[in-house]
Amino acid sequence: MELVVLLLSLLGLLAIGVPVAFALLIASMVVFALLGLNPLVAVQRLSAGIDVFTLMAVPFFVFAGDLMTQTGIATRLIRVAEGLFGRVRGGLGHVNVGASMMFGAVSGSAIASVSAIGSTMIPIMEEKGYDRSFSVNVTSAAAILGLIIPPSHNMIIYAAASGISISIGDLFVAGILPGLLCGLALMITVSIIAAKKGYPKGVFPGFRALLYSAIAALPGLMTAVIIVVGILGGVFTPTESSAIAIIYTLIIGLLVYRTLGIRQFRAAVVSSAKTTSMIMLIIGAAAAFGWLLALLEAPRMMSDFILGLTDSPFMILALILLCLLLLGTFMDMAPLIIIVTPIFLPVVQSIGVDPVHFGIIMMLALGIGTITPPVGTVLFVASAVGKMRVEDTVKTMWPFYLALLICLLIVTYVPQISLLLVGS
Amino acid sequence: MKFLIDSLSRLALFISSLCIVAMTGIITYQVVARYVYNASPAWSERLSLVLLTYLVFFGTAVGVREKFHIRIDALRNAVPAPLGKLFEIIAHMAVAIAGLVLLVAGVQLTTALWAFAVPALGIPRGLALLPIPIAGAMITLFSVAHLFGVTDRTEQKAG
Amino acid sequence: SDAGGSSDRVLFSADALPDGYPTVEAVKFMGKYLAEKTDGRLTVRTYPGGQLGSEGSTIEIAMFGGLDMTRTFSAALNNIAPLTKLFSLPFLFRSTAHQREVVDGEVGEAILESLTDYRLRGLAIYDTGGRGFYTTERPIPHPSALQGLKIRVPNSDIYLATIRALGANPTPMNFSEVYQGLVQKVIDGAENNWPSYISTRHYEVAPYFSETGHFMTPDMLIMSLRTWENFSPEDQALVKEAARASVTVMRNLWDQRVADSKAALLASGGEMLSDINTEPFRELMGPVYEQFVTPELKPYLEEIERIAEASA
Ligand code: NA
Ligand code: NA
Numbered sequence: 001m002e003l004v005v006l007l008l009s010l011l012g013l014l015a016i017g018v019p020v021a022f023a024l025l026i027a028s029m030v031v032f033a034l035l036g037l038n039p040l041v042a043v044q045r046l047s048a049g050i051d052v053f054t055l056m057a058v059p060f061f062v063f064a065g066d067l068m069t070q071t072g073i074a075t076r077l078i079r080v081a082e083g084l085f086g087r088v089r090g091g092l093g094h095v096n097v098g099a100s101m102m103f104g105a106v107s108g109s110a111i112a113s114v115s116a117i118g119s120t121m122i123p124i125m126e127e128k129g130y131d132r133s134f135s136v137n138v139t140s141a142a143a144i145l146g147l148i149i150p151p152s153h154n155m156i157i158y159a160a161a162s163g164i165s166i167s168i169g170d171l172f173v174a175g176i177l178p179g180l181l182c183g184l185a186l187m188i189t190v191s192i193i194a195a196k197k198g199y200p201k202g203v204f205p206g207f208r209a210l211l212y213s214a215i216a217a218l219p220g221l222m223t224a225v226i227i228v229v230g231i232l233g234g235v236f237t238p239t240e241s242s243a244i245a246i247i248y249t250l251i252i253g254l255l256v257y258r259t260l261g262i263r264q265f266r267a268a269v270v271s272s273a274k275t276t277s278m279i280m281l282i283i284g285a286a287a288a289f290g291w292l293l294a295l296l297e298a299p300r301m302m303s304d305f306i307l308g309l310t311d312s313p314f315m316i317l318a319l320i321l322l323c324l325l326l327l328g329t330f331m332d333m334a335p336l337i338i339i340v341t342p343i344f345l346p347v348v349q350s351i352g353v354d355p356v357h358f359g360i361i362m363m364l365a366l367g368i369g370t371i372t373p374p375v376g377t378v379l380f381v382a383s384a385v386g387k388m389r390v391e392d393t394v395k396t397m398w399p400f401y402l403a404l405l406i407c408l409l410i411v412t413y414v415p416q417i418s419l420l421l422v423g424s
Numbered sequence: 425m426k427f428l429i430d431s432l433s434r435l436a437l438f439i440s441s442l443c444i445v446a447m448t449g450i451i452t453y454q455v456v457a458r459y460v461y462n463a464s465p466a467w468s469e470r471l472s473l474v475l476l477t478y479l480v481f482f483g484t485a486v487g488v489r490e491k492f493h494i495r496i497d498a499l500r501n502a503v504p505a506p507l508g509k510l511f512e513i514i515a516h517m518a519v520a521i522a523g524l525v526l527l528v529a530g531v532q533l534t535t536a537l538w539a540f541a542v543p544a545l546g547i548p549r550g551l552a553l554l555p556i557p558i559a560g561a562m563i564t565l566f567s568v569a570h571l572f573g574v575t576d577r578t579e580q581k582a583g
Numbered sequence: 584s585d586a587g588g589s590s591d592r593v594l595f596s597a598d599a600l601p602d603g604y605p606t607v608e609a610v611k612f613m614g615k616y617l618a619e620k621t622d623g624r625l626t627v628r629t630y631p632g633g634q635l636g637s638e639g640s641t642i643e644i645a646m647f648g649g650l651d652m653t654r655t656f657s658a659a660l661n662n663i664a665p666l667t668k669l670f671s672l673p674f675l676f677r678s679t680a681h682q683r684e685v686v687d688g689e690v691g692e693a694i695l696e697s698l699t700d701y702r703l704r705g706l707a708i709y710d711t712g713g714r715g716f717y718t719t720e721r722p723i724p725h726p727s728a729l730q731g732l733k734i735r736v737p738n739s740d741i742y743l744a745t746i747r748a749l750g751a752n753p754t755p756m757n758f759s760e761v762y763q764g765l766v767q768k769v770i771d772g773a774e775n776n777w778p779s780y781i782s783t784r785h786y787e788v789a790p791y792f793s794e795t796g797h798f799m800t801p802d803m804l805i806m807s808l809r810t811w812e813n814f815s816p817e818d819q820a821l822v823k824e825a826a827r828a829s830v831t832v833m834r835n836l837w838d839q840r841v842a843d844s845k846a847a848l849l850a851s852g853g854e855m856l857s858d859i860n861t862e863p864f865r866e867l868m869g870p871v872y873e874q875f876v877t878p879e880l881k882p883y884l885e886e887i888e889r890i891a892e893a894s895a
Pocket of ligand 2: 329330373375
């Protein structure tokens with residue numbers, strides 16, 4: 001009953017155009033009142049959902065990206081990318097996918113990936129004649145590769161939530177091939193759309209020009225190197241790396257490129273403060289909403305429902321995929337992992353699915369959930385970074401959903417892709 | 425009235441902006457301290473998180489004033505204009521009520537937790553939550569202003 | 584509802600640790616116990632795995648009556664209820680037996696009672712053994728081995744001061760970043776209890792566990808005072824009795840878990856250092872006690888000492 005009220009009031013509020021964060025919050029407050037709980041708890045959940053250390057990387061990567069835009073580092077990067085991908089149609093789409101994969105290899109957060117890659121790539125792609133919706137689509141779809149490609153904080157959460165002995169090392173290794181598979185699928189999608197839309201090929205500027213543009217872009221490119229080497233070399237944590245990236249960009253902008261004045265700095269600060277508030281409020285409100293779903297045992301009801309329907313392993317997996325995708329539309333990834341792992345894992349183990357394999361299935365299925373409305377954090381961030389309305393973003397998103405769904409089916413029903421590299 | 429509202433929104437944006445700059449400085453200092461003084465400050469992480477709360481809630485209020493929060497407009501644009509106008513009024517009212525709840529619950533939350541210290545900082549826990557009721561009040565004020573047609577400067581430029 | 588007018592009541596209980604963990608199982612046992620004694624009038628529904636929030640935030644929610652019960656590390660209460668700091672002091676207990684005698688006795692009860700001032704009712708203390716140091720390079724037989732090492736600690740003032748007094752460089756870090764921090768050598772080690780060390784798989788990257796037992800900070804099961812005050816005196820007694828009974832269940836599961844954890848470490852090729860002489864460590868604790876033992880903690884400290892001497 002409360003669950004129905006929760007979902008219906010959310011849908012109603014969203015339909016009349018209440019901002020997503022407020023719709024989540026108001027729907028939660030209504031149900032808190034129905035349950036006889038003080039709305040105080042809803043506000044506490046909202047604040048606690050924001051008060052998370054790892055989330056600090058979000059404002060930092062947004063800020064670093066805004067600064068890069070202001071300093072013109074991004075413009076220098078594009079020249080290199082153009083040089084490299086000059087003869088490929090839709091080259092910048094491929095650059096986006098490739099960069100997201102590389103970023104995914106150093107970061108576990110899809111949101112940080114969207115902030116870092118999106119804020120740099122989307123303006124460049126638009127400048128070069130790509131539809132902005134296409135740019136936002138590629139960015140959000142490619143960002144979730146970082147959840148599957150190691151390292152991934154979400155995998156560690158999964159291992160902890162499983163309550164059984166699952167090696168994080170195995171999970172990490174298991175993510176490599178599925179991550180590459182998804183990257184390939186997205187690149188194929190980009191190629192098809194690019195051919196259809198006639199996106200630019202660009203002209204190869206010659207090796208000398210490429211070299212000059214590479215040298216000009218080198219200080220900017222070093223940002224990525226500093227982040228990568230800094231994290232892998234143990235100089236700082238991922239959150240710290242994002243703050244250091246800001247400082248480094250400031251130094252480059254002030255001393256090397258000398259493009260950063262007070263005006264540019266202020267523009268970057270104001271824009272990143274606004275973007276961050278918008279993103280983090282949704283994350284906090286989703287935390288309040290998710291808390292109620294957990295309290296009302298929505299996930300457990302769903303699993304009871306599945307097991308009441310069928311006992312065929314093929315169908316059980318299909319139904320679980322459906323559940324994960326459905327839950328993913330409404331809830332954030334991390335709380336979902338914690339809630340559904342103890343419920344679904346015993347079910348799939350009983351039909352012989354390897355827990356490591358199931359972990360990868362979950363990462364991908366719930367990862368897709370982060371780019372689906374009505375609650376799709378990565379999609380929202382990408383839309384916000386691309387200054388697009390979510391519903392406009394979604395309209396052109398279907399080829400990417402399709403590509404990722406096909407990958408999800410392959411990864412689910414061909415366990416070897418996940419397990420081939422594990423335990424050798 | 426309009427001047428007052430715009431000033432308030434600008435002040436909130438200023439606080440929010442200041443926070444993101446301060447957070448960057450603090451986390452950078454944390455890294456530097458670990459290598460230069462071979463000691464990690466215990467307060468840096470917590471203080472940054474407190475500032476994040478200030479950043480988000482003040483920025484949220486600005487978002488209500490400047491209407492930059494993500495919303496789904498599809499249905500509102502599809503229905504006849506008068507109905508769309510009604511939707512908009514209801515949406516503003518809903519946000520105003522949410523602001524009111526943030527104000528009231530925020531005051532309760534802040535006072536209830538005022539006495540407890542934030543770990544590693546020693547400041548009252550309530551101080552970390554103070555932006556919630558303040559932002560709540562601003563959200564309500566800004567939504568009511570929209571209801572009465574007190575437009576934001578960005579809208580004026582467009583119109 | 585029955586003739587007495589009291590209707591069925593489901594108690595919502597949160598735990599940040601995953602399903603199957605000894606504390607989670609203990610609370611489930613408590614629920615069964617209550618259901619049996621009341622013919623199903625009182626039951627407990629557990630929400631493990633941090634579904635309902637981190638420890639700090641479930642404590643707050645319980646204070647506001649949004650949750651009936653939560654299990655928490657008692658250090659998470661330090662900034663709310665000052666008396667709980669007692670159990671965060673380093674090298675407080677001589678042995679597990681000593682600790683159990685203290686927490687089961689008047690001292691334990693006094694600490695639980697002290698939560699009432701903060702809209703919470705302490706129900707039970709789940710002791711979780713001693714914490715040890717785990718490190719990437721070498722074990723810690725003596726404080727000298729800690730010199731200059733970056734050791735991750737929970738962000739608690741007492742914990743930080745203790746690690747600093749031992750000569751290490753305390754590095755507060757979010758728990759979720761510890762695994763990567765160890766891999767990348769941002770930190771040289773961390774400290775925790777056996778089950779946590781194994782279940783987080785930190786042993787994969789920091790294979791030396793030294794049983795220093797420097798902290799023996801227990802967990803606590805707490806109830807919202809709003810929930811507690813709505814119970815009749817009989818039900819209050821029953822809830823308390825059920826919580827007491829769950830402590831035994833928790834201890835048995837815990838001891839088993841510790842034994843399994845040790846076996847898991849050894850099977851993985853890791854190294855365990857036991858029978859460490861803790862005297863050289865204790866000798867360095869003077870400044871920590873000076874800084875954190877307030878006049879209100881003193882009598883409890885003396886009582887703990889008295890219990891140790893009585894059984895020695
Ligand atoms: Na990753
Ligand atoms: Na979604």
